[in-house]
Amino acid sequence: MNSKVVLAAAAMLLAAIGVYAWQSGGQASPELVAPATVRPAGQSGTTLASKVEAPSLQQDDSAWYDEQAELPEPEQPAWQPSPSAVASLREAILNGDPRTPPLAEAPEREMPTEEELADPDLYLQYEMRQQQAVYASFVQAANRQLEEMDALIARAEQEGGVTEAQLEEGRRKRDMLLQQRDALLAEHPELQTEQQTEEYTPAP
DSSP: OHHHHHHHHHHHHHHHHHHHHHHTTSOOOHHHHSOOOOOOTTOOSOOHHHHSOOOOTTOOOHHHHHHHHHSOOOOOOOOOOOHHHHHHHHHHHHHOOTTSOOOOOOOOOOOOOHHHHHOHHHHHHHHHHHHHHHHHHHHHHHHHHHHHHHHHHHHHHHHOOSOHHHHHHHHHHHHHHHHHHHHHHHHOGGGGSTTTOOOOOOOO
């Protein structure tokens, strides 16, 4: 009698579940139809994925930077000077550079008079004369040096004996000196008088 009652109750329950699923659009609730998970004997409900800690999106990486800062720097190869450069420097120190021009003797300087020392205006005129003399001396020396450089460059172009780099260096120095002289003459046209300068025509 009891088994018949249990079977009847179970049939009614199944019928009620079917009616509910049909009224819900033909899709039963996943909780009602999902099969029970079968685990092997002795295995708990905790899985390996649940034991792995998820990485933090705001992980502090300052420790990593500290470790990188403590790493030793790679060794750099020791710098070795060129033997030819060392020999050239030693020769220049002991015997000087043969390309160095001789030092010119300093001209005697005009000393101020007592009147110029006592009068500020007269002393200012004295200083202007001294400066003008320096400019004139530079122009005269530049003219002589330019003539010598032009002659050396022309001979090197005809006879050879020097490399193209050395010849180009000579032309560059000659052009620099000519530009300095022309700039000084443009700033002080009075230096172009025959009494203060020597005539020089640049080589083409």
